[in-house]
Amino acid sequence: MNTDMKRRVFLKGSLAAGTVGVAVSAGLLAPQAVMAAWPKAEFEAKKMGDLGAASGDINVKAPDIAENGAVVPVTVTHSMNADSVAIYASANGTPLVAQFMGPGAQSSVSTRIKMGKTGDVIAVVKSGGKMHHAKKSVKVTIGGCGG
Numbered sequence: 657m658n659t660d661m662k663r664r665v666f667l668k669g670s671l672a673a674g675t676v677g678v679a680v681s682a683g684l685l686a687p688q689a690v691m692a693a694w695p696k697a698e699f700e701a702k703k704m705g706d707l708g709a710a711s712g713d714i715n716v717k718a719p720d721i722a723e724n725g726a727v728v729p730v731t732v733t734h735s736m737n738a739d740s741v742a743i744y745a746s747a748n749g750t751p752l753v754a755q756f757m758g759p760g761a762q763s764s765v766s767t768r769i770k771m772g773k774t775g776d777v778i779a780v781v782k783s784g785g786k787m788h789h790a791k792k793s794v795k796v797t798i799g800g801c802g803g
Contacts, residue, residue, distance in 0.1 A: 707780055708787025711736075716779045716792040722771060725796040730754075731766040736783040741765055746791075747775025771796050 717731040732741055743754040743765075753769040769777070771794060778791040 707778065707789040708782075709789070711781070711788035711790060714779050714781055714788060714790035716777055716790050718777045718792045718794050720793075721795045721797060723797055725771040725773070725798075727768045728771050728777070728794060728796070729766070729768050730777055731764065732779040732781075733764045734779075734781050735763065736781055736788065738763070738781045738783045740782045742780045742782075743767065743769060744778040744780065745769055745771045745775060746778060747771065747773045751778075 711734075713736055714732065714734045717733070718728060722728040730743060732743060734741070740755060740757045742752060742756075744751040745753050748771065754765075754767050756765050771777075774793075774795045776791040776793050778789055780787055780789045782788075
């Protein structure tokens with residue numbers, strides 16, 4: 657890359673960063689606007705709500721044994737026209753660990769969740785006003801020792 661191209665890239669990046677800085681300082685980009693859709697009550701709930709009917713159209717992929725409960729990889733796939741997809745860890749103090757919302761919610765979502773102890777990972781898909789779920793048992797070992 658020649659010197660002129662490097663300078664252009666630098667100037668474009670500086671201009672973009674400056675624009676974002678001005679927008680934030682003017683209050684046009686406020687974290688409160690982004691957090692407005694945060695379902696705080698749902699994430700603080702101590703019990704799971706209605707899971708709906710079990711469905712073969714939902715697949716929960718998670719390890720049978722998680723050697724580190726702090727980072728358990730989970731993938732949920734479904735073949736529904738979903739409004740939302742929620743992932744619960746049944747043994748956690750606050751079971752809801754992730755929620756993906758929006759019309760036509762993605763047919764595949766992947767994330768890493770924290771599990772305090774052995775339990776079920778439950779995916780709940782809301783489609784057409786009805787709830788459907790699938791679950792997968794995950795054994796959490798402490799430090800990979802099989803405990």
